[in-house]
Amino acid sequence: MELLKQKIREVGVVISDDIIKLDAILNHAVDPALTTAMGKEFARLFREDRVTKVLTIESSGIPIAFATAQELNVPMVFARRKKSLNTDNTEMYSERVPSFTKGLVTDIMVSREWLGEQDRILLIDDFIANGDAARGLIRIIRRSGAELVGVGIAVEKSFQAGGRTIRESGIRVESLARIASLANGEIVFE
Amino acid sequence: MELLKQKIREVGVVISDDIIKLDAILNHAVDPALTTAMGKEFARLFREDRVTKVLTIESSGIPIAFATAQELNVPMVFARRKKSLNTDNTEMYSERVPSFTKGLVTDIMVSREWLGEQDRILLIDDFIANGDAARGLIRIIRRSGAELVGVGIAVEKSFQAGGRTIRESGIRVESLARIASLANGEIVFE
Numbered sequence: 001m002e003l004l005k006q007k008i009r010e011v012g013v014v015i016s017d018d019i020i021k022l023d024a025i026l027n028h029a030v031d032p033a034l035t036t037a038m039g040k041e042f043a044r045l046f047r048e049d050r051v052t053k054v055l056t057i058e059s060s061g062i063p064i065a066f067a068t069a070q071e072l073n074v075p076m077v078f079a080r081r082k083k084s085l086n087t088d089n090t091e092m093y094s095e096r097v098p099s100f101t102k103g104l105v106t107d108i109m110v111s112r113e114w115l116g117e118q119d120r121i122l123l124i125d126d127f128i129a130n131g132d133a134a135r136g137l138i139r140i141i142r143r144s145g146a147e148l149v150g151v152g153i154a155v156e157k158s159f160q161a162g163g164r165t166i167r168e169s170g171i172r173v174e175s176l177a178r179i180a181s182l183a184n185g186e187i188v189f190e
Numbered sequence: 191m192e193l194l195k196q197k198i199r200e201v202g203v204v205i206s207d208d209i210i211k212l213d214a215i216l217n218h219a220v221d222p223a224l225t226t227a228m229g230k231e232f233a234r235l236f237r238e239d240r241v242t243k244v245l246t247i248e249s250s251g252i253p254i255a256f257a258t259a260q261e262l263n264v265p266m267v268f269a270r271r272k273k274s275l276n277t278d279n280t281e282m283y284s285e286r287v288p289s290f291t292k293g294l295v296t297d298i299m300v301s302r303e304w305l306g307e308q309d310r311i312l313l314i315d316d317f318i319a320n321g322d323a324a325r326g327l328i329r330i331i332r333r334s335g336a337e338l339v340g341v342g343i344a345v346e347k348s349f350q351a352g353g354r355t356i357r358e359s360g361i362r363v364e365s366l367a368r369i370a371s372l373a374n375g376e377i378v379f380e
Contacts, residue, residue, distance in 0.1 A: 023301060023303070024303075029243075029266070029304045030259070030266045032265070033263070035256070053219075059268060063266070066225070066252075066257075067256075070226060075220060076222060076253070077220070111213060113213070113214075113219075114213075
């Protein structure tokens with residue numbers, strides 16, 4: 001998606017050889033026009049798949065997943081990263097995953113109420129690096145009996161293994177921008 | 191907003207005299223049509239205020255704030271609740287606030303990059319109870335030199351003091367649904 005790549009070139013801050021900060025458009029500030037366009041693109045790519053729900057994980061995936069759900073006119077569900085007093089753990093699918101950028105493990109949870117055998121799930125997230133969060137969500141989808149129709153990622157760091165390993169497991173993964181390298185502070189797209 | 195009240199009556203689960211679970215539309219699953227309508231309503235209410243940014247806090251406020259930002263065609267910024275390896279704390283406005291539903295304190299943070307003296311901020315959140323998160327965000331807005339044009343809340347629990355105390359401080363607060371009581375498991379709107 002050319003518009004996204006252009007924005008990444010404009011605002012991306014390369015922190016190290018494997019981290020790029022996209023706070024200006026994805027992870028802190030959000031550009032509604034760009035995000036709406038990303039949602040339309042995911043909706044176009046998965047339009048034929050009779051998606052019943054768009055699943056993401058808090059927080060940065062939410063705007064993109066929401067824009068996709070708007071376009072497909074289906075509910076959006078966001079996995080939570082820990083429990084609060086409002087949730088009852090016996091009602092939740094839960095998976096423990098490491099977080100690449102946060103440097104710690106988190107429990108990701110989706111209530112059993114929102115995923116079931118009748119569901120056809122489109123999984124959306126902002127970034128894929130090692131793919132731990134995505135794999136945790138995929139395990140949750142499998143356990144619920146729902147069907148995963150595919151994974152939509154805004155920015156894939158294709159020099160890390162996440163996208164590749166998920167594709168190799170037979171799942172369709174669509175990334176709107178694929179970064180091949182961040183070496184020497186330079187953003188190189190595939 | 192009648193549509194929101196109707197949905198709250200349909201899906202709201204009263205947990206106690208002061209907690210209502212709205213996971214079906216706000217806090218876990220999100221109804222895109224309803225959320226888009228809420229965004230349009232906030233945009234209508236604050237259309238004349240020359241808003242430059244919509245500010246919210248992760249996670250449940252994000253879809254509503256995003257829908258409002260779409261309609262006003264301005265960026266949306268979401269405050270983060272803690273730091274990750276990608277953030278540098280000296281660049282952040284930070285406030286420590288208690289969380290009513292989570293039963294703990296959290297640090298809320300907004301990068302100095304996204305709030306400045308030239309900004310006119312519309313603060314959006316899903317719920318207001320005691321108003322601690324909103325007051326933390328308001329302190330951050332004040333410190334940045336930005337102007338707060340008002341606060342838009344999806345669901346105000348008006349039997350708790352948050353909305354009232356913020357209004358009493360001279361800030362415009364618009365709530366789309368105001369719950370006067372949850373006593374005896376019954377949802378009573380104002």
